[in-house]
Every structure is written in C-alpha cells, then in structure tokens.
Amino acid sequence: MKLKINLEKKLGRFFLQVDENISGDKIGVFGDSGCGKSTLVNCIAGLLTPDKGEIWLDEQCLFSSKTGINISPELRSISIVFQRPMLFPHLSVQSNLFYGYNRCRVENRRIMPDILIDLLKLQPLLKRGVENLSGGEKQRVALGRAILASPRLLLMDEPLSALDNTLRFQIIPYLSSVSEEFHIPYMFISHSLTEMQLMTKQVLVLNNGQIEEQDTPEGLARNRMAKSQNGYRNLLRLSNPVHQNGLFLYRWGSNNLLISDGELNKEALFELSSRDIILFKNHPDAISARNLLSCTVIELFRSGDRIGVVLSVTGEKLVAEIVRSAAEELQIITGSTTFIAIKASSFRRLS
Amino acid sequence: MQLTPEDITAIWLSLKIALTATALALPFGFAIAWLIVFKTFRAKIVLEVLINLPLTLPPVVIGYFLLLLLGKNGWFGQLLNASGLPIIFTWKAAVIASATVGFPLLVRSIRLGMEAIDLQLIAASRSLGASWSDSLFTIILPLSLKGIIAGSSLMFARSLGEFGATIIVAGNIPGVTQTIPLAIYDYASSPSSGKMALSLCMVSVVISVVVLLIYEVLGKQLDRRNLQ
Numbered sequence: 001m002k003l004k005i006n007l008e009k010k011l012g013r014f015f016l017q018v019d020e021n022i023s024g025d026k027i028g029v030f031g032d033s034g035c036g037k038s039t040l041v042n043c044i045a046g047l048l049t050p051d052k053g054e055i056w057l058d059e060q061c062l063f064s065s066k067t068g069i070n071i072s073p074e075l076r077s078i079s080i081v082f083q084r085p086m087l088f089p090h091l092s093v094q095s096n097l098f099y100g101y102n103r104c105r106v107e108n109r110r111i112m113p114d115i116l117i118d119l120l121k122l123q124p125l126l127k128r129g130v131e132n133l134s135g136g137e138k139q140r141v142a143l144g145r146a147i148l149a150s151p152r153l154l155l156m157d158e159p160l161s162a163l164d165n166t167l168r169f170q171i172i173p174y175l176s177s178v179s180e181e182f183h184i185p186y187m188f189i190s191h192s193l194t195e196m197q198l199m200t201k202q203v204l205v206l207n208n209g210q211i212e213e214q215d216t217p218e219g220l221a222r223n224r225m226a227k228s229q230n231g232y233r234n235l236l237r238l239s240n241p242v243h244q245n246g247l248f249l250y251r252w253g254s255n256n257l258l259i260s261d262g263e264l265n266k267e268a269l270f271e272l273s274s275r276d277i278i279l280f281k282n283h284p285d286a287i288s289a290r291n292l293l294s295c296t297v298i299e300l301f302r303s304g305d306r307i308g309v310v311l312s313v314t315g316e317k318l319v320a321e322i323v324r325s326a327a328e329e330l331q332i333i334t335g336s337t338t339f340i341a342i343k344a345s346s347f348r349r350l351s
Numbered sequence: 352m353q354l355t356p357e358d359i360t361a362i363w364l365s366l367k368i369a370l371t372a373t374a375l376a377l378p379f380g381f382a383i384a385w386l387i388v389f390k391t392f393r394a395k396i397v398l399e400v401l402i403n404l405p406l407t408l409p410p411v412v413i414g415y416f417l418l419l420l421l422g423k424n425g426w427f428g429q430l431l432n433a434s435g436l437p438i439i440f441t442w443k444a445a446v447i448a449s450a451t452v453g454f455p456l457l458v459r460s461i462r463l464g465m466e467a468i469d470l471q472l473i474a475a476s477r478s479l480g481a482s483w484s485d486s487l488f489t490i491i492l493p494l495s496l497k498g499i500i501a502g503s504s505l506m507f508a509r510s511l512g513e514f515g516a517t518i519i520v521a522g523n524i525p526g527v528t529q530t531i532p533l534a535i536y537d538y539a540s541s542p543s544s545g546k547m548a549l550s551l552c553m554v555s556v557v558i559s560v561v562v563l564l565i566y567e568v569l570g571k572q573l574d575r576r577n578l579q
Contacts, residue, residue: 047474073477074485086475090493090576099489100479129576149479 001025001153001185007043007053007063016040016209025185026176028200028217030193036209037189041157044187045080046073057153077108079146083158085138087130093141094126100149110150111182119181120144120174136167140174147178154179154186160195169269169351172198193221194233194271194350225274225321226304232274232319236347239267247290247344253316258290260344269350274308274321276346280339281330289341297336300327307332311340352550357525358534362554365530368442369510372449373503376457380502384461385491389473406455410515413451417520421447445521445528449510456509457502464498465491497573504566508559531555 003022008015016036029037042048044055046062049070055063057078062071079100087096101113117123120140125133130141139159146154156175160168176199179186188199196203196217203220205212215223225232241248241262248262262268278289295318299310307327309320320340322332332338354362383402387395405413421428421438431438438444468491476486514532521528523537531551538548 042474045474045478047477072482073474074480074482076478077480078478080475080478082471082475084471086469086471088472088476088490088494090496099476099481103480103485145479 001027002056002058003027003044003153003187004054004056005040005044007050007055009039009043009048009050011039014039014209016043018206018211020204020211020214022202022204022214024202025183026179026199026201027185027187028196028203029187029189029206030191030196030203030220031206032191035206037206038157039209040206041080041155041187041189044153045078045155046071046076074103077104077149077151078153078155079149079151080155080157081139081142081146081159083162085130085135085142087133087138087141087145089129089131091130092126093122093128093130093133096130096141097122097126097145097148100145104148104150108150111148113148116144116147116178116182119178135163136171139163139171143171143174143178147182147184151184154184156186156188158190159188160190161192166351168195169198172351175199193217193224193228194235197221197233197235222301222303222308222319224303225308225319226306230271230273230275231306231321232303232308234272234274234318235350236270236272237267238270240265252313254314255293255316257342257347258344259347259349261347261349270347271350272318272342272347274319276342277318277320278341279309279320279322279326279330279332280341283339284341287341288343290344291340291342293340293342295338295340297332297334297338300332300334311338313340352553353547354550354554355547357529358547358551358554360526361529361531361534361551364442364445364528365511365532366558368445368449368513368530369507372446372453372510373457373507375446376450376454376506377499377503380454380457380461380506381492381495381499384458384465384495384498385487387458388462388465389491402458403455405452410448410452410513411519414448414516414519417444417448417451417516421520439520440522440524440528442521442528445513445517445530448516448520449513452513452516453506453509457506460502460505461495461498464495464501467498468494497570500566500569500573504562508562511555511558511562 001023006019008017014036016039018040029040031037039048043050050063052065054061061069062076063069088099101109120143122140122144125137125141130138133141160171163171190196200217202214203217204214205220221232236252238250238252241250241264244258247258247260250257250259259270293313295311295313297309298312301308305324306321307324309322309332311318311320387399419425421444423432428439473486473490476490481489512532517530518533523529523533531554535548535551538544
C-alpha cells in the first residue's frame with residue numbers, strides 16, 4: 001500500500017500539517033493524545049475535509065484542493081475501527097457485521113464471511129443484540145464489520161485503548177491475524193509503544209500536528225529507552241509452562257525461564273523491562289534471582305545517557321539497559337560474553 | 352354519559368384532523384430536525400426561531416395569520432380559490448391550523464432524539480460504504496425513532512386540543528369543522544348542557560390516556576428490541 005499525504009487542516013487552535021510518503025502494509029501512527037492522530041485518520045477516510053493539499057492512496061487521488069477532487073467516504077473503501085466499537089445499537093451482531101459487506105459491490109468482495117466469523121470466533125454471538133456484549137466481543141464485531149467491507153486500507157484509531165489490559169492483548173492477535181489472512185494493509189494509531197511493537201513494521205511519530213520522524217518500532221523503542229518509564233520493553237511470547245516450586249517454568253528457545261505469573265496450557269505474552277536485567281561479567285556463584293543465563297553481546301546502542309545492550313541468549317534476543325560507567329567497568333563490547341540475572345517476578349504478564 | 356350524533360361526528364373529526372395533521376407534518380418535521388442537527392448553515396438561527404414561533408405565539412394570532420394567508424384575499428387563498436379548492440372553513444383548514452401549532456413540538460422531540468446519536472456511528476456507516484441518504488434511512492431514522500414517536504404523540508395530543516387557531520380558520524360548524532374542544536365550548540356556553548360538556552371531556556381524557564399508553568408501550572418495545 002502506498003499513501004501519499006500532503007495536507008493542512010486547522011481545527012480551532014489546532015493545526016495539522018503533514019507531508020509524507022508512506023509505503024508498507026503495517027503502518028503505525030504514534031503520538032500522545034491531542035497530537036492530531038484522529039484528525040489525520042478522519043482526513044484519510046474522508047470524514048473531514050482538509051483545508052489544503054492532496055491525499056493519494058496507491059494510484060488514486062482521494063482528495064486534492066487543486067483539482068477539486070474529494071471522493072466521498074463511502075467510495076474510498078477505507079474502513080475504520082474506532083476507539084469505541086461504534087456498533088449500530090438497533091441492529092443485531094449479524095446485521096452489524098454485514099452492514100459494509102452488503103454495501104460492497106459483489107465483484108469487490110474479497111472476504112469469505114464464514115472464514116472471518118470463524119477466525120474472530122463470532123458464531124455464538126451472531127443472533128444477539130449488540131448492547132449486552134462484553135467490551136472485547138464488541139471490538140471483535142467492530143473489527144469483523146470493518147474487514148467484511150473488503151477495504152483497501154483499514155484505519156485503526158486507538159482500537160484497544162478503551163479495553164482493559166488483559167483484553168487488549170487478547171485482541172491484538174485477532175487484529176494482526178485477520179489483516180494478514182485477508183491481505184488488508186492497515187494504519188494502526190496508538191499512544192502505546194508496546195502496541196506499536198506488536199502491530200506495526202514502521203511508525204510515523206506525530207507530535208503537535210506534525211510528523212516528527214519515521215522509524216521502525218524497534219528503533220523507536222530503542223530511542224525512547226532512556227526517557228521511558230519502563231525502559232525498553234522486551235516482549236516474550238511463551239507457552240505451555242510446567243509448575244516448579246510454585247513458579248512457572250517456560251521454554252524460551254533452548255533456554256528455561258522461571259516466571260512467577262503464568263497459566264498452564266496457555267500461551268502468554270510477557271513484558272520484561274530492560275532495567276530489570278542485571279549483567280555480570282563472570283558467573284556469580286549464588287544469587288536470589290531465579291534466572292541466570294549466559295549470553296553474547298551482539299550490539300550496543302545509546303539512548304540518552306544510557307547504553308542499550310542487545311544480547312543473544314542462544315539465539316533469542318533481549319535488550320538490557322545499563323549506565324555508561326557500568327559498561328566501562330564490565331568492559332562490555334560487541335562479541336563479549338556476559339551473564340544476565342532476571343528475577344522471576346520481573347516478567348509482567350500482558351495476556 | 353350521553354353523546355349526540357353531532358358529538359360522535361366531532362370525535363371522529365377531531366381524530367381525523369389530528370391524525371392527518373401529524374402524518375402530514377412528520378416528513379417535514381424529520382427533515383427540519385435533520386437540517387438543524389446535522390447541517391451547518393448561516394440562516395440556521397432564523398429557521399430555529401421561525402419553527403419555534405408557534406410555540407410562543409397565542410394560537411389565535413397564528414389562526415389570524417393563517418386566515419390572512421389562506422382567506423379569500425390572501426395570496427395563497429386566491430390561488431386555491433382559482434383552482435377550485437377553497438380551504439378556509441373546511442376540515443382541511445383545521446388540519447393546517449393543527450399542523451402549524453403542533454409542528455414545533457414535533458421538531459423539538461425528533462431533534463432531541465437525533466442529538467443523542469453519536470456522530471461516529473454515522474461516520475462508521477459512511478466509511479462502510481453507505482451514502483448519506485443510505486445512512487439517513489438505515490442509521491439516523493431508526494435511531495431517532497423514539498424521538499419521532501414522542502414527537503408524533505405530543506403533536507397528535509396537541510392537535511386534539513387545538514382551539515384558538517382552528518376556530519378562526521375553520522370556524523365552528525357542527526358536523527363540518529366542529530371538533531371536540533369547539534363542541535365543549537358550545538356546550539359550556541349554554542347553561543343547560545353541563546352534562547353534555549362533561550361527557551365530551553371524559554372522551555378527551557380517554558383519548559389522551561390511550562395516546563400516552565401507546566407512546567409508552569412503543570417506547571418500551573424499542574428499548575427491549577435493543578437489549579436482546
């Protein structure tokens with residue numbers, strides 16, 4: 001998907017000015033609330049008219065103030081998943097799901113409803129009204145409804161921020177698997193770096209109505225390591241643990257990890273802050289932390305006054321964070337071997 | 352309780368006039384409410400004042416203006432006379448009087464219903480491929496149904512009670528334009544017909560109660576449908 005945006009939009013005292021060429025299928029737009037993310041989304045979808053400029057999607061001009069082109073939203077085939085599910089309250093789940101599908105021309109329909117309903121596990125909900133679904137169910141219906149319209153581009157405007165933490169990370173696999181399965185490029189808008197890491201391949205950082213930088217989510221996370229409250233967040237997807245002395249023993253590549261929080265027979269997503277990893281130059285005899293691993297330094301990067309150490313733990317990657325003096329004392333350079341200690345309670349379970 | 356044949360005619364006429372006035376006003380009321388809620392234009396405030404004017408003006412004044420407009424010498428009246436469709440002093444005049452007086456109540460209720468609709472629902476429907484008219488009929492109309500029902504019942508009830516404007520443009524002709532309030536007025540002015548007046552008053556009460564009941568039941572059904 002190629003998106004060319006060059007627009008200006010003034011809304012009260014807020015001014016959005018974007019001039020950017022974006023290509024890719026998993027685009028993130030990252031920024032704090034009030035930075036103009038939703039305004040940008042609405043301009044792309046045709047729900048707001050920019051004051052000036054052009055918007056091109058692939059080879060089609062959606063808006064141009066010069067030539068007077070302004071394709072109305074229903075003809076853009078751009079679906080939106082909003083922050084709140086925005087299901088039509090007077091329609092059943094089924095009618096909500098098929099609202100866009102029924103309005104899509106037969107030759108443009110690319111999605112098999114049955115496959116989608118299966119994928120999103122919506123079968124048991126179909127006949128119900130939308131008012132008494134749970135928050136997660138509602139958002140799944142909203143996602144299904146957007147996908148069934150066979151859009152060329154899916155805009156997700158903070159689709160997870162109205163959900164609680166557990167639910168949020170349960171929905172993420174649906175979001176990414178559905179768009180992958182049906183080859184629908186998306187633009188994912190969020191203020192959460194973790195969501196960016198999980199959902200996108202490339203990120204536009206929007207600040208105060210302007211695109212500040214374009215980066216990979218990895219690059220962004222590294223740059224923000226020193227400033228961020230939790231440093232760099234390592235994300236580990238682990239499954240099928242066994243009980244061991246009151247802890248959960250997970251396999252992580254060819255390593256074992258002891259984690260205090262877990263659930264048997266289930267896959268779980270864990271977050272591990274770069275600040276919770278302690279580095280040792282030599283093997284310590286005995287420590288209280290339950291995980292002691294040997295690893296190789298594969299890369300060093302700077303973020304503010306901190307140094308990020310990218311470690312390879314028999315093939316698996318982790319980022320640890322140390323201050324510069326520690327790096328000098330431990331003589332950490334690329335290729336050196338070191339030991340890391342992680343407490344079992346440092347892993348934060350996200351889902 | 353006793354009702355003369357004229358009373359029965361008055362009751363039917365009242366119902367007919369109120370129903371016709373409400374049915375005629377409904378599409379306009381919906382359109383005007385939609386304009387006020389969803390569109391921005393310069394003369395909006397003028398439109399709002401104009402729509403609400405009958406609510407504050409004495410009905411007699413409205414009747415008088417309608418008489419000027421529709422009467423023999425009024426420009427609209429001349430047009431109607433020329434086409435052989437005199438309106439003044441017929442039940443149609445009573446319909447127009449009722450529609451004018453009840454219109455602001457109708458618009459007000461529909462508007463309240465429309466204002467409660469989340470704009471993002473409309474945005475969602477548009478981005479899913481619905482044109483504005485499609486969105487109007489599949490999202491806005493069903494979601495303002497409660498307001499429409501409330502407005503219609505209010506307007507219907509107001510039309511049943513319409514007196515001041517009606518007596519001026521339609522007169523008080525028994526069997527032709529005499530509605531329940533006009534008949535009660537006649538009875539009340541003659542000292543011997545107190546009982547007759549009371550009978551018609553009871554009929555009025557019954558009709559009003561039925562209208563309110565229908566409104567409540569329909570509203571409840573709508574709520575239940577949404578909570579399946």
